[in-house]
Structure formats: C-alpha cells, structure tokens
Amino acid sequence: MTDSDYPEEILQSLEDYNIDIRDFLPGHGGGAKLLLDFNKIKGVEQIEGIILKGREIPNGIVADVVIKEGTKLEEPVHLCFGVSKETGIQEIFPRIIAEDNTEVKVQAHCSFPKANGLIHKMFGHFYIGKNCNFNYSETHYHGENSGALVAPVGYMYVGENSVFENNFNLTKGTPGKVKIMLDIYAMENSVIRSNIRAFGKNIKDSVRIRDAIYLEGKNARSVLKMKAAARDGGEVLMYGITEGNAPNCNGHVECSEIVLGKGSICRARPFIRATDPMSSVSHEASLGRFPQKWLDEIMAKGLNEEEATEILIEAMLREE
C-alpha cells in the first residue's frame, strides 16, 4: 500500500495530536496494522506473533486481533478506523485477544475528518490473559464541522497478574454527539489504569462517557481518571464507576472538569460501590474553573487569563 491509497484527509487528520498516520501505514515501521476507510480495508500488515484479520461487512468490518501467547511486541499494533466521507453509518466489531504472557501496545485511531452527520458505532471485546501488559490507546478526531454521532461500547476482561492501561482521547476538533460505554473486569492481582479525556467545544458537542471498572479478583487495583473541558455551549458528562467486589482490591475514581463560557455544562458522576468488606474504593471530583493560583502563576509570566486557561486545558487533556 502506498500513501496515496489512503485518503489524504485521514492521513493528515491527527496532526493536532502530533500523530502522523503515515508512520503507521503498511511498509512503515515494524508494527502490525489494519487500516480502514468506512467498510473498505485499505491495508493489512501482519507480523510474527499476531493474527490480524478483517472481514468487510456492508457498513464496516469485523476485525480480529490475536496476540499469541508469550509475544512481546516492541512496535505498536495500529488500527485506523477512518471514514473519509461526510455521512453514513459505520459499524466496527473488533475482537482483541491477548493470550497469556504477552506485552503489546495497541494504537487505535478513529478519524472522521469530514464528518457531517456521520454515525460511528463500535462493539468491541477485549480479552487479556494472565501475566500480560496491555496498553490500549484510542484517539478520536471527528472533524471541524458538526462532529459525528459516535457510540462505542467496549467490554474488557483483564486476567490475573495483568496490567491494562487504557487511554481515550477526544480533545481535538468538534466531537459532536458522543456516547461511550466501557466495562472493564479486573481479575486477581491485575492493575487497571484508565485515562479518559474529552473536550466539548460548542453547542453541537455532547460527550457522555461511562467508564466502569469492576474489581473482581483479590488484590486487583485500579485508577480511573476522567478529565474534560466544555466551552461555548459544549456539554460533557463523565460517569466513572468502580466496584470493589473482592478482598483487598483497591480502586480510585477521579473526575476533573473545567467549564468555560456561558451555556457550557460539565457533569461528573463518580460512582463507587463495595461488596467486599476487605475492599477499598474512593473517589474525588472537581468541576468549574482552574484554581486562581494556577492562573496567577502563568499570568506572572506575561500571559493573559485566556491564554493561561488554554495552556492549562492543553496540559490537563495531555496524554500522560
């Protein structure tokens, strides 16, 4: 596959995130990859230790990714679920299995640069075996027009002694109507770190993200951080759930949201539940503006309040 086989607008669309999709095209870099434009598979590259298959369906694809037992990948697996047209309904069914003792980083890019009434649905299943180190990063760009209607649902099972890090970024462009639901099940001694970042920028944007972590195995630990900003009529709801259902499990939910301009709405709903007397779960939430001291420290460098706020938003929504 050459660069020109993949729509230029998708290739360029993640520049604001400092991501160049060209780096992930087949023939570039050593990682496995699968690139999609609506329901057309534009490129697949397999590497040893991975089975990567996509099957086109009328509105999208079914994609299977299997990381074979013991495989440790240095290069990330790249999944690009792009749509270069303005409208339509794209449906993606990814099934990702990381077998025992694997180490892998998956970078998924959902890019709809010309979206104008586009609908993107995803129904994903992740199975992460024992003793794995699995890092999943999903970056979205829904263009600058009306955004898209995006409704992904994900179920993630994290096996014993595994580490699962989830990073979701929707901070550039106009999101549109976004409703995301994630359920993560953490087994014995597993560690979950889930970081969600979103930015609603105008009245067309309504972002609702529900991320639930169920600590089902003893000593399972989790930190769920949800960070968001809403401006100029944008609306964001962060619903972070953690349940402690096993002895000595420990979970924490943190929601931080900044609201800017009249008509913008930020809502945070950290929800914690414990069913085991030896479990420990906690939460914290903050909404509103940045602390005046933070603004003062930046303004003392010669920036005005608006510029200082921009810098703090950029920092807050930056991937760690």
Next chain:
Amino acid sequence: MLLELKDITIPTEDGKCVIVNNVSFGVKEGSIHAVIGPNGSGKSTLAYTIMGLKMYNPSQGKIYFDGIDITNMTLTERAKLGMTLAWQEPARIDGLTVPNYIALGMKDKTNLKEKVIEALEIVNLEPERYLTRTIDESLSGGERKRVELAAAIAMRPRLIILDEPDSGLDMIVIEDFLNIFNKIKNLEMTILLITHREDIGMVADYGTLIWRGNHIITDEFPKVMLRYCAKAGLKEFCKRTLFKNDGTCFDEDYIDRIFREEGSS
C-alpha cells in the same frame, strides 16, 4: 530606583483590618533587596500586591516600576513590563511539561531547547533529567521551586520577586539557592527577596524590615537585620550568629544602642 512603593496600605479582603500600613521603600536596579519580618508581618501580601494579584489591592499609595505608575495595572501587564514572581509553594500541574513551563514567559522562542537547558543549568538541575518531566507531584518541593525559578529566569525580567524561596528546604539546599541568587544578579536582574530567615537575607545588598504591617527601616542589609534582632529581643542570637567573626560590621556599643532604642536588652 527600579521599584518604588509610596505610602502603600493594604487592607484585608473585607476591608476591616489593615495588613500592610503606609509602607514606602525603594529597590535599586541590580541589587538583591530582602524584605524581612516575622511570620504574619505582611511580607507575602506586599509581594502579591507589587505583582498585582487579584484580591491584593492597596487602599492607598502608589507603586512605580521604572518610574511608571503600575498601581492599577493587571498582573499580566506588570509581567509584560519586566517583573515576575516565583511562588513560595508553586502549583503542581499534571500534563504541563518542565520545558513548556519554563518557556511560558520567553519573549524570543527561537532556540527554545537551548534556552530551557540554560535556565535549568542556572538553577542547578540536570537538563536531561527534567526535559521530559511534568511539573506535577513527581517533583520534590525543592525541584519544583528550582523549576519555578528557572521559568522566572527564562523570562529575563528586570525584577524577580522571590517569595520565601527557602521554605521547606534543608540547609545544604539553601546554600545552593544562595549561589543561584548571585547567578541571577550577575545576569543583571534585580531580586526582591521575601524571607524571614537571616541566613537567606545575608546574601542581600539592602533590606526592608516589616513589623506587624509597618515599615521599620530600609537600609544596608546588616543594619536592617540588627534592627530585626533588636525588635525581637534576640541580642545573644544577634551577636552569636549575625556578627560573629565580623568585627567590621558593628561594634558592641552600637549593637547595645540599637537594642536600647527598641526597648530590649
């Protein structure tokens, strides 16, 4: 004078009490000028008012920077004129990288990385260890203070206000900070040093003593420090620590006279 305060009075937010009362003094360009006084005497309030922070407004008096009346200027406007403040306890902000933070106030952002490295080196931080860090909780208190100082230095302001740069630092680190102050001075920046510690203040050329919100004296620093000791009734401490082995400073009679003037022995 680079900075001049004339009859500055600062009330509490509700206006019911006065924190700083009718204070006037000047800061010479190129000097290190310490403002000393016990805890609660109004030093930090004075620093924030000079810098123009919201909620810190004088009810009377004027502040001049290089002859310009800045009393009604905003914090940003004052910073753009060439002054800045390094906080006593700088904020920890997730996601803001050390280089980006240091670069915030740079007017000329060409050769940015080199300038960031230079600023880090001035504050004795190894650049390679900090270029990928963020100014979050992973930095120790001392590291964060140094990064704050580096960001202030990188602005190349004419005046840096250092609010209690010594707080929470151990003695070895304080010695290092004193060297950094001298480096800043050599870069032709003026330092207004807010402190209540005599060992930090001793690096200063001049000083001002604020006592319970009132201006007591502005003079060469040893004289100011002597007056501070006299007001606090710390004669033995004064003789033992401040002027020990320094016969050129003040003789015993002079020290006794100052203490008598302040009604302490």
